[in-house]
Amino acid sequence: MKNHTEMLRACILCGGDRHTPVCTSQDYLTGRVFTTVKCGDCGLMFVDPQPDATELQHLYPVRHQQMDPARYEIRDGHRRAKNILRLKRTGTASILDIGCGKGMLLNYLQAAGWKTCGLELSENSAATARRMGVQVYTVSLDKAPLDAAGYDVISLFHVLEHLPDPGRTLELLKPHFKPGGILVIEVPNAGSWHFRLLGPHWFHYDAPRHLYHFTPITLNRLLAAHGYTVVEQRHHDWQYDAFGLLQGGLNLVSGQPNLLNNVLTKETSFKEIARHPYRLLWLLVSLTVLIPGMILLMLLEWLLSPWVDGGTLRYVAKPPGEGQLKTE
Numbered sequence: 001m002k003n004h005t006e007m008l009r010a011c012i013l014c015g016g017d018r019h020t021p022v023c024t025s026q027d028y029l030t031g032r033v034f035t036t037v038k039c040g041d042c043g044l045m046f047v048d049p050q051p052d053a054t055e056l057q058h059l060y061p062v063r064h065q066q067m068d069p070a071r072y073e074i075r076d077g078h079r080r081a082k083n084i085l086r087l088k089r090t091g092t093a094s095i096l097d098i099g100c101g102k103g104m105l106l107n108y109l110q111a112a113g114w115k116t117c118g119l120e121l122s123e124n125s126a127a128t129a130r131r132m133g134v135q136v137y138t139v140s141l142d143k144a145p146l147d148a149a150g151y152d153v154i155s156l157f158h159v160l161e162h163l164p165d166p167g168r169t170l171e172l173l174k175p176h177f178k179p180g181g182i183l184v185i186e187v188p189n190a191g192s193w194h195f196r197l198l199g200p201h202w203f204h205y206d207a208p209r210h211l212y213h214f215t216p217i218t219l220n221r222l223l224a225a226h227g228y229t230v231v232e233q234r235h236h237d238w239q240y241d242a243f244g245l246l247q248g249g250l251n252l253v254s255g256q257p258n259l260l261n262n263v264l265t266k267e268t269s270f271k272e273i274a275r276h277p278y279r280l281l282w283l284l285v286s287l288t289v290l291i292p293g294m295i296l297l298m299l300l301e302w303l304l305s306p307w308v309d310g311g312t313l314r315y316v317a318k319p320p321g322e323g324q325l326k327t328e
């Protein structure tokens, strides 16, 4: 019988091949089972074996094909724009948003006077962004006709964990920063107390779409390995952390993976749930119990945030060879 070690890929962070399985999870969309492993040398977690790029295209939910932005996408765009504007307080800055989805972040920044550009592989999402007047290319980073003048900000919001080779992307981005330019990355935190509390029910496993899971240690190491200097790191986000905790809690008690997420993102219609009164009742009872618990835990996370790792990592980094971060 083939043993587990024989089928393992080398760790992208340290080259190690001593991996141990962390979790086996069933994809809530396709029913396929994927294994997440942890590198015994550096602690990076990743799906292994991984689907190839062609397979991955067919493993994304239908919301990526929906034209209208969901309410959470509009809120995310606004929140991210506020964060970017806090970092660069100028009306003339430029941004490249990798995996820009329906372009909500870029739409907000464009309205604030920014020059914007997005990369997005979903044609429908890109079409939605273009309808708002946002420039989006539906090609990979190495083929995109990017602005030769470079960008003040390059952002990857909940994108790095989806990439088959995150280190290669960090390398490809290097020539595209203007002097003083910054990289902004947001990913789920696999070093969080959410992960430790929920184990295999952690909402952000999301295999095979999330190919890698970063902790503060492994994300710092990845950025350093490619010459980036971290200038700011945050370990808490109200919206992502609260929802991840609630959906993870539901996964734990209901045994129906990502049910609430699927209803809110229109992956599953509410009518479909309502056709099964028992499932609906169970969902409502679970939410009634879990929501007060989630609010209490989120307040604790916020109060203890200097010492406790929350559910989301947001990093700001300078590319190699750059001067001081501009905060004009």
Ligand SMILES: [Zn+2]
Residues within 6 Å of the ligand: 011, 012, 013, 014, 015, 016, 039, 040, 041, 042, 043, 044
């Ligand atoms: Zn490793």
